[in-house]
Amino acid sequence: MKTHQHYHKTILLTWMVCIIYSSWTFAQVKLVKDINTTPAASNPSGLLAIGNQVFFTAYQSGYGKELWVSDGTEAGTRMIKDIRPGSDHSSISKTVVFQGLLYFSANDGVHGQELWVSDGTEAGTRMIKDIRPGNGSSSMTYPIVLNDRLYFYANTSNGTELWSSDGTEAGTQKIAGIRSSWGANNPLVVVNNRLYFAEDDGVHGKELWVSDGTEAGTKMLKDINPGTGSSYVGALVAWNGRIFFRADDGTNGSELWVSDGTLAGTQMLKDINTGSRSAYPTSLVVYQNKLFFAANNFDDGTQLWMSDGTEAGTQMFKKLKDYGSYPTGLTLFNNHLFFSANSTQGTELWVSDGTVAGTQVFKDIEAGAGDSNPQQFKVCNNQLYFIAQDATNGKELWVSDGTATGTHLVKDIYAGTTNSDIAEFTATDNQLFFTANDGTHNKELWVSDGTEIGTKMVLDIQTGSNGSQARNFVQFNNKYYFSANDGVHGHELWVSDGTEAGTHLVKDMIVGALGSAPQELVVFNNKIYFQGRSSQYNVELWVSDGTEAGTHLFKEINPDTGRGSYPFNLKVVNNQLFFWAHDGTNGYVLWVSDGTEAGTRILKNVVPEQNYFVEIPVFVEVKGKVFFSANDGLNGSELWVSDGTEAGTQLVKDIYRGGGGSNIESLTVVGEQVFFMADDGLNGAELWVSDGTEAGTKLVKDITGSNKSSYPYFLTAHQGKLYFSAFDESHGYELWVSDGTEAGTHLVKDINPGTESGAPGALYAIGDKLYFKANDGTHGTELWITDGTEAGTQLLKDIREGDPGSLPTEFFVYYNQLYFQADDGTHGKELWVTDGTSAGTTQASDVFEGSRGSVPENLLLLNNQILLLADKGLGEELYLFQPFTLTTPSPQIIRDNAVVYPNPSQGLFYVQLTNKSQENAQIALYTIQGKLVQRFTQTVQGEQLTLDFSGLPAGKYLLKIKAGGEEFTQRIVKQ
Structure with a gap:
């Protein structure tokens, strides 16, 4: 009978443990607080049409901002490929259509920003060539098609160079090494099978260049501003076999120039604003075999001008208003020239038939002297779309059929006077794509056929609410302080103790939505020091004791309130705070502080008159x-x-x-x-x-x-x-x-x-184990482990079969176990844990049930629990995770940011030191009577120290640790 009772008790205990395990695995993650409840946005951008589809980039939780395609229907809108796996963006830009395919610049996280191509399928989206090998970026800019080749700028170790591609790796080659000190920042223009562009070769300044697609045929066309000065060539337009553009010869200001491709034929067309003043021509467009543009002749301000290509035939076309009408957005539609200009009726929609009499206000949308500010003109399916505002609807989508009566509001997308923030007009054969915010879904992809009913959101790509974008965590007084955005106050200083009530704004340092953007948070002298903004441009060193009253500007290093000192890279060493700052006189120099305003001083002017950093020290x-x-x-x-003194701050070696x-x-x-x-x-x-x-x-x-x-x-x-x-x-x-x-x-x-x-990558040491992610060519990128030998370096577990693998990241140690983010292909990116064995590598939680994943990151230790950021449909917010620890020894808490475990131990002790990764820790072990037993130095890895005292006799000892300017003392028991 007793045996029978014992059997049932065993079954009951096993059943209870299984329940505990089940509860732990998928239930013990709770939301701390939904800080930002405003609707989320996918923020589509870079829209480009190919046929009846539009390619674009959009943000979705778990994937970052990646490449998408849409045919204007919900079912036909999808992500093409997660080019940079995980939540990081692939930074897609510079899209162009070539050979019926989409070419663009992207970063896959391995090769840097390089040239890619896509046919709209995942398999057909690939990198063309790693132009700058390794993780460096060639950063392709201003691509243009000429004679069945794609031309573009690329940045290599030699500087900016002109490259071309036929769409293959072998056929992607350098044309000319320009070695620009400016980089390519003007588009290429094709005239008579030659490329024209503006470039700075480091000798002549920024000037007009030409290329026939060969290295020998790539040269500066003319040094318009002789010597090292730049002519700042811009607004290039091809017309009648010549190129018209804006340039400054250093004498006449920025004026209208023309070139036939020869040195002699490159000259100023007319000095519109005589003398050294600039006419600064803009909005150049060809209409009725004439060149129309806006220019300033000083006496009449900026007006509408016209040119027949000769000096005499270049003249002000019509003065629309005294002292300047500022015409912009010149666009051809319905055999007329439409544009925006200012007159006595305000800034409204104008039209011209090419005659002075036929140039007039087309429609006074905001009646009277008010401004409708029409802009972003786009022709689609025989209609002219644009944005305009009126007193009733705010800035919204308008359309015109070329008549005044047929010019009307399409739809008040964001109902009421609030603007819908329309942008990215892109036309396919029969639809207009754009981005807009309707007040409910935030910025998403929209489409219009010109009717109210046919103007609708395509797909709510990023559902739910915005995350708080919590960043820059630092632990102080058993709480975490960080920067977060609640959607009302902008990025400000917040605090959390792991409870909803204890998670709140510390101080709204800039009233309103701008936010003070706290960064570089560091604990020093029992306070938090950080970079913060007290106005839009004034960024200085701030301090906080954790209260609203105790959070204030610490020192105004740069008295120029229009700029600030921008202190960064705050680091505590030997009870001193080191950082870089710009005082407005010496440029960025090395500073040091003892925690008082008077004791905050320049340590050494290492970089004289350095106003910016190319690489952050x-x-x-x-x-x-x-x-x-x-x-x-x-x-x-x-x-x-x-060493903290001016004399002791010196160059180690000129390598x-x-x-x-x-x-x-x-x-x-x-x-x-x-x-x-x-x-x-x-x-x-x-x-x-x-x-x-x-x-x-x-x-x-x-x-x-x-x-x-x-x-x-x-x-x-x-x-x-x-x-x-x-x-x-x-x-x-x-x-x-x-x-x-x-x-x-x-x-x-x-x-x-x-x-x-x-x-x-992502190498992470715990005890005698080193974890990392790697790809063996068979299993994709998975979790690996090594003991430092070839035989002991092995795949820990194939979490997701095949390519791209589970992509483990966000490594964090908790009681000698590794927690990390991984995607098993079923649950999405979720929290996993390993004890260093394949069997002990399992999913720890499923925060966002389903295949999307919660993308847990920024794991931190708080009150014997894991504080992390995750997205459960509310945007990225704070969650608290309680790992299952029935077999884990009780930790001994030294103070709020230091824990030693197990204690007692037979020899191996682990010390978790929050905010102390990569610090050098000085360790001393004493007997209880105070006799020194051992003293040594060890680097904190992954916020953890591993101390091996297995060779010592059993007994009680006093452990003292000094790291990052703080000291910790704890009694330990060696068994």
Whole structure:
């Protein structure tokens, strides 16, 4: 009988544990607070028509902003491909139609911003060529088609270059290296089978160039503004075999110019605004074999002008209003020229038949002297669409059939006087596509056939409400402070203790929707210091004690309230706050603070008169000193070190001799050394190491064995060594390890055998394990683990079979287990957990049930629970997750941002230090009587330290840890 009762008790206990497991797996995630309840938007942009379809980019939770296509119906609107897998945007831009396909620039997260093509299917959407190899970006701009080839600007290591493509990788080639210091910022124009464009070669300034598609035939046409000055060529228009444009020769101001493609035939057509003043012609359009445009002749202001291509035939066409009518948007429709201009009737819709008498107000939409401000003219299906406003409906969609009576409001999309924010007019054969906000769905894709009933939202791509965009978290007094947007106050300082009531706005520093945009939050001297905005342009250093009254401007470093000092990269080392700021006189210089306004001062003017940073310098700390990269104007961007004094702030080594700069990246601390990537001009971008001295700063290993670069990235300290991803021509990008010596730097494993890359990334150390994501060419991008040996480097679990894999990211340690975001192909991107075994790698929660996924990210430890951002249809908001911890030892909380576990332990102790990742921690272990047992330094990895005291006798000890200017003390028990 007892045996029978024991059997039933066992069954009951097992059943209860299963219920607990089931509840834990999919139920114990709760919304902390829905901070922003305003409707969400997909914000479609970059609309381009091909046939009866329109291609565009749109945002959807879980996928970021990616490539979409629509035929104007809900069923025919879909995402083509998640080019950059996950919630990051692929940054699609510069779309163009070529060979009936869509060509564009995009970033897949691996190759940088490169040239892509799409036929509207997922399989047919691919990268054409990695023009700038590695994760660098060629950033294609201003594509144009000429003679069955696509021409565009591309940015390589040599600067801006003119490239062309036939749509194949082999047929995508450089035409000419312009090596511009400005970059390509003017479109290409085709005239007589030649390309015309504006460019700056670094010698002559920005001038007019021409190309026949060959390197030899690409040259500056004329140095219009002689010498290094720029003519600022713009508004290029082709007409009658010639090109008309705006240019400044340095004497006559910006005037109308013309070119027939020869040096002699490139000249100013007319000095409209005589002397050095500028006419600045705009809105150039050809109508009735004449060139119409807007220009300013000083006496009459900006008026409508006309030219027959000769100086004498270039004259003011009609003065619509004294002192300027400001005509804009000149558009051909129904054999007439329509435009917007200002007169005694306000800014209204005008029309011209090419005669002075026939140039008049077409319709006074806002009767009287009020302005309807017509704009964004677009012809579609024999109708002229535009945006205009009236006192009743606000700024909405209008249409015209070419008659005054046939010009009317199409639909009041956002009912009432509020504007619907229409943009992106794009015409197919029979429909007008655009974006609009109806007040219920926010900014989405719309379509119109010119009727009210035929004007409708195509699809609510991003459903639900906006997220709060919570960012920049820092833990302080057992709460998290962060920047968030509630849809009313803009981005402001918020606080959360993990409860709805305890999650609230700290202070509305700028009243209204603008927001103070707090960034760079750091705890120092028992307060929070951060970058904040007190007006639209005045960005300064702020401080908060966590209360509304105690949140205020700390110091106005730049007295120019129209700009501010923009302090950034705040870092606490040795009870001092380091940061960069612009005081309005010295440019961006290195500052230091002791926490008082009087003690906040310039440490050293490292970069004289530096008004901006091309690369943001990052501080790392070793033995009480900070390492960073800076450009002093003489040596280029190099390695610097500071002990907090002006004399002790100095260049460590000029790695790239001269002013070239070694372009240091990825400073990473391992023990008492700093590893980083640098280019010495001889070996390419390779792995370097420094102990803070010139002699101790050296190339670790030339991995490629040539002047080509291995581009070491994802540098991560683990058990006294450095692990990273690097490239060589035999293996592609694979996992490497280094002990700081050439002999000790080697490939760990060729994960994707051969020259293809395993592309390891997101390296994360927990205890004696190193986790990372990689692609072996078979399983897609999945979770891997290594012990530092080839045999011990293996796929942990194939969570999603095939390509692209589960794409693990957002790694976070909780009691020696790894939590991360992954997509199993069924639940979407959700929270997963692993104990380092395949069997112990499981989905931890299903926050957003179904296939869409909640995209959990920014995982943080709060009160023995995980605080995270996720989207459950309310936009990205704060959630609290309680992991199942029946077998997890009780943690010993040292203070609000430090936890040690397990305690007691047989030797291995883990210390979780919130906000302390990549810090160098000084560790001391004492007997209870105060005798020193051990003292050593260890780098905090993933906000965790792993302390091995297994060799010590059993007993009680006192553990002291110093990291990031804070000290922690805890009694531990070694069993």
